[in-house]
Amino acid sequence: MASIDECCILIPVSTLEDFPKHAGEEDARSLLAAWTVLWHPELVAASQQTPTWYRADSPPEFDDAPRVIVVPTLSVSQLPADFEANCRAKETIQWITGVDRQAMLDALGLSKRASSLQTEHRTVGPEDFFALGYAMLQIQVMTRRLRYTSNLDEIHFQNKLVTAADAFVAGDADACVAAMHDSYDALAEERDHYFSSDPHLVDLTLLSDSTLPAFFKSLQNGDDVADSETNDSVGDSTSVLATPRNVLIDAPIAGAISASPTEDRQRLVNLIRGGEWGWAGGGLGGDVSLDAMTYSDTENAITQAYEQTATQIGLRPPVYARFSGTTPTDMTKVIASLGVDGMISVDFENGSGFGDEAKVVRNTGGVELHALTAKPIDASGESAFLALGPRLGEAIDSGEIATGLMVHWTGYESDSYHDVRRVASWSLVLGRFWTLAEYFRSGEQPYHHDPSGAATSGTDNALVSQVVGGSSNAVSSMVEQAQQSIAKQNQANLQAMIALASGKPCNGSVDDCEQAMLASIGLKPSQHGGNLCLINPTPCPVRHTVAIDGTPVKEDHIYAATGSGKQSMVTVDVPAFGFSVARNEAGGGSRGRSIGQRLRDVVSGTGKLCAIDGMLQNAFIEIAIDPQTGGIKGGYSGQSRGNRFSMRLVGVEGTQKKKSTENESQMVCDQMKTIVAKAERGVIRTTGHLTDSTGAKIGAFELDYQVTRGNRMLDIHGKIDVISKLEGNPWQNYFAARCAVANEAVSYRMILRDKMHRTSSRRIVAPLGVLMDEIERQTVVASAGLAYHRRVGDRFLDTLLQVQGETQRQFSLHYGFDLPSPVLAARSVATEPLHANVETVSSDASRGWLIHAAPNTVLVANLDCMLDQKGKFLAIVRLIQTRSQTCNTTVRFCRNVSAAVRLDNRGSLDLDALATRLAEQSDSPRVEFSEDRIKLTLSGHEVVDVLVQFDA
Structure with a gap:
């Protein structure tokens, strides 16, 4: 190539500090391509200098000397009038534009030139020069954006770059590689001057049924040059540094892999065992909602999915992860019991679950586990790579663990993604690539704790995805899941009660259990x-x-x-x-x-009758039904005087202002009738319709309000028929039961997986319900599986009944007033x-009772009874502190206790191990026992399994 006086790029900034952080995908691709294409070795050799840049809005007046000018799409609109025409008029100037790097190479005539040189350790090609240009850009932008002064020896760097380019053009591979190492080392020294710690880079490939064949083909072809060459020690100046990849394999994908050809599956296993690939997985599929389950069912689902993955792949996942759906913090103890090194909490399908910090500590029930919570970088695009260096530098500067989590599908990778991988094969200037197992075992350890709550992040968005995706019965399917989970646990509890009373394990159907229960208690x-x-x-x-x-x-x-x-x-x-x-x-x-x-x-x-003159009443509550609307116009209960509660049906279309009544629906009662008026029960039925702001009918309803003697709960069984068609976002277009309390200073606690958690979210997903806490009084919305609730204003709560695609018209709701144990009551309404x-x-x-726990905030969630090999009667009892406060707990049984000890892992112990644990009580946290009771301390929201041995 003939000599060139200068290679330059016109960029749309005044200084590198202003280099774009964000841009559209097409603009970002063109901008990064324009910067890196000028680092082609033939262009560097021809110009004998480092490519330079000028402002697009005020470029210099170029003379007739030979030069290459590259203009990205972002800069075109900023060019001075007639500037492009004047440059194109000069035969010595090559005016280059293009949508990507390949288009620019074609314009330069460099697409089919010499591609690579081979040395003993590695191959070097133009791509390595492009990667060097990208690294140079990122380090310079990072230095300026963090207000540091550059210490790069630009003359030394330019000399080494030109030497490498000349050697490449001359075909001297060894000299080229040596000079390239010196160039990368110069950039590394520049970064080390400010940050001595290396950023962490994680390359994660996602899999689906459709991309699995391409994934196996890429393994067979040995894609990515850095992975296919020798990976020696970091200290060897001629080595190729390791750039391992990772793959996410959750339970559904593990099933697909197990059904794939044996040679494909074995090749993947061999790469994992050899360290070229890392992996994470074992998580549930996206069709499983953890929020619809009890704590114990959630634990079982997580454990079974993990073990299924381990069996089908032939290896145990070292890091727990799901592709779709996050894993809430209160399941940390369960995940840690699987023996993993860490977990990924990100929901990749729904784009949620990440936090402000990349790596944090999750601590639940005294168990710690490190979690990767970095916001994923879309490695299939260019936009996220515009400011990768500054992003990592800012994380280091603020004391965080800088992590770039690059996520992509097989075959969908950008040029900048490959540039970063090539940079890492030469130097640690932009960071080091890790397998996920080593990232948690040997990477920098976090000290900040995960601030996220117990609710699975993005569950509200999952509802949107279901509805917009055409799924039917998104609301009622959650009701069914929640009620089945409670019913399953009640069946297990009944069998445990029989076993505890009779002294031997019990199995059988509900009918058999009923008769066996009578026999075991002597009836x-x-x-x-x-x-x-x-x-x-x-x-x-x-x-x-x-x-x-x-x-x-x-x-x-x-x-x-x-x-x-x-x-x-x-x-x-x-x-x-x-x-x-x-x-x-x-x-x-x-x-x-x-x-x-x-x-x-x-x-x-x-x-006293429970229903009279439009009023439902008992010794604890009075509920006034509004004959005009058919809703509840007043609820009276407790020592505080005045109305504390109201409820009506609403139809919501689009977003509404916080305190505006504009466009609100109206509830109109056509008939109110007392169905039952007895001392033990009162039922009032209202029928009517809903109208929109114009007076048009949008729905019809029938509601049965019921109060029973001695009960603090108001039961509502209703039916709603939608006349107007519901479409769009279910959080903005729905029919709901809207309740209101008197105090605007109300705080909300959702009842989720047998615990009560404070929440400030406007969208609440809680199948068991929500507690509205007014300090001096409390109202429980026990929704019996109606999981989706939306806060409106300060003191209104909508429980969603109808959204797009919902065919179930009937529903049940229960409102409790000043219940002594909200969680336990919310579990019992459907039973x-x-x-x-x-x-x-x-x-x-x-x-009589067979088990009794105190205080009433403690839930006895499970009881498994068994006989050991010596015929001794054992039980494993699970205790859950439903509130966030520490409490001293006493559990009494219908049998005397001879030994008791805590268990660290409920599911992995056989009878011999149980006997060993009983013999090693001193190694366990203290469990006191005497006569028929055990005593222990539970911290807030702690879940404890206690192994109990009973007297003969």
Whole structure:
């Protein structure tokens, strides 16, 4: 190539400090290509100097000397009038533009020139010069943007660059490589002058069913020159530094890999074992919502997905990760128990889950695990690479762990991504590439803690994705998942109760368990309805009204009773994990109440009715139904006077201002009717329609409001028919039940995975419900699986009932007032005690419990019973502190305890290991035990498994 006087780029800035941080993808691609293309070795050799730059808005007047001028698309609009025409008129000037580097190389005629030279250790080609130009740009921009003075010896750097270019053109590979090392080292010294620590670079390939064939093909071809050559020690000046990649394999992709050809799967395993590739995975698929599950079901789902991945790949993932969906902080203990070195909390599909810092400490229940929370860099585009160096430098400057997490699909990688990889194969100037396992094991260790909450980040966006993507029943499917999770746990609890009472493990269906439960507590089933046993397999005590033949015996657990023909309606208190029997005065053979008893009821009356004149009432609450709207116009409860609660249905279309009533829907009642008005129960039904701001009907409703005797809960069972079509973002276009409290200083706590967590989010995803805390009084929205709630203003909460694609019209909601244990109550609303007619029993045997935990903020979530090899009866009990405060906990059993010890890992212990743990009690945190109880301390939101051995 003929000699060139100068190679320059016209950039749209006044100084490098102003080099664009953000630009559209096309502009960024053109800008970075324009900068790096001038570093082609033939251009450098022809000009004998480092490429330079000028301001696009005020370039110099160029003479007739030979030169190359490259103009990115961002600079075109800033050029002076007639400047381009004057330059193009000069035959000695090459005016180069293009959308990318290849187009500019074509314009320069360099596309088909000599491509590479080979030395003993590595191959060197024009791409390595492009990478050097990119590194030079990033270091210079970083230095200026952080207000430092450049210490780069530009003359030395230029001499080495020109020497490398001359050697490349002459075909002297060894001299070229040596000079290139000196050039990269000069940039590294410049960076080290300010930051001695090296940034961390992580290259992560994402997989899907559609990209899996291309991924395996890339492994077969050995793509990426740096990976295919020798990776010697960092200290060797002639070495190629390691630039390992990583791949994310969650449970669904692991299944697809296991079904792939054996040679493909084995090649990947060999690369992982050899250290060329790292990996993370084992997470659940995106179709599984952790927020719809109990804590224990979430633990099981995470563990099963991880073990499934390990089995199908043949290796255990060293780092836990999901492609779709984040993993909340309260599951840190579960993830740590898998034996991983760290976890990635980012939801790659929905673009959420990242934080302000790249690497943080997650601490839950006394267990620490490091998490990668860096915002992903889209390695398929150029925009994120405009300011990679300054971004990493700013992180180091602020004391953070600088991490560039470059994420891409196979075959979708930008030129700048490849430039960064090539830079890292020469020098650590922009950082070092890590496998994910080594990043957590040997990389810089974090000291800042993860500030994120328990809710899985982006779950609200997942609803949007479902609805916009055409999924049906996004709301009701969550209801079904949540209720199934609770029902499954109640079934397991019932079996545990039988085992605890009988002293041997129990298995079987619900019907079998019911009969086995009666037998284990010494009750005999009966064909008569005179004595009714209520069995409560939930951790929450319940007050339930049932009908029995005859008149019940007055006992402590009988809250109240009233007559109804030949029957009595009895309100019974049933303890958690216990039973209560409503006994007939005349014994089990009684067929009904006597004529005299029925006459006395007529004379004396049946007590205060629960429904009268549009009002629902009992000893704890009064609910006034609005005959104009069909909603609730007033709720009265507790010591504070005045209205504390209201509720109505709303139709929302588009965003609304915080305190504006403009465009709000109106609820209109067509009919209000008292359905049930008895002492034990009151039901008022309202039917009507909703109108928009113009008066047009947009929906019809039917609501049954119910209050039962002695209960602090208002139950609503309703049906809503949408007339207008719902479309678009479900958080902005929906029908909902909107409740309001009196105090604007209300704080919100969501009930999630058996715990109560404070939240400031406007969009709340909590299947069990939300606590509205007004300090002196509390209102629980127990939503029984209706998971999506939206705060409106300061004191309104919408519970979404209908969104686009929802076909389920019926719903149930429960509002509790000043409940002593909100979490336990929210779990119990969808469950009723089991009923069984029994033979006559004595007063002493008419009530009992098998497990009792105190205080009432502690949830007994699971109980697994077993016999060890010596026939000793053991149980593993899971305790969850539902609130954030530390508490001293006592758990009592129906059997005496002979030993108790904490377990670090519930799922990985066999019977021999359990026996060993009992023998090593001194190595465990303190668990006191005596007679029928154990005592221990639980920190806020802690989940503890305790192994208990019972007396024979």
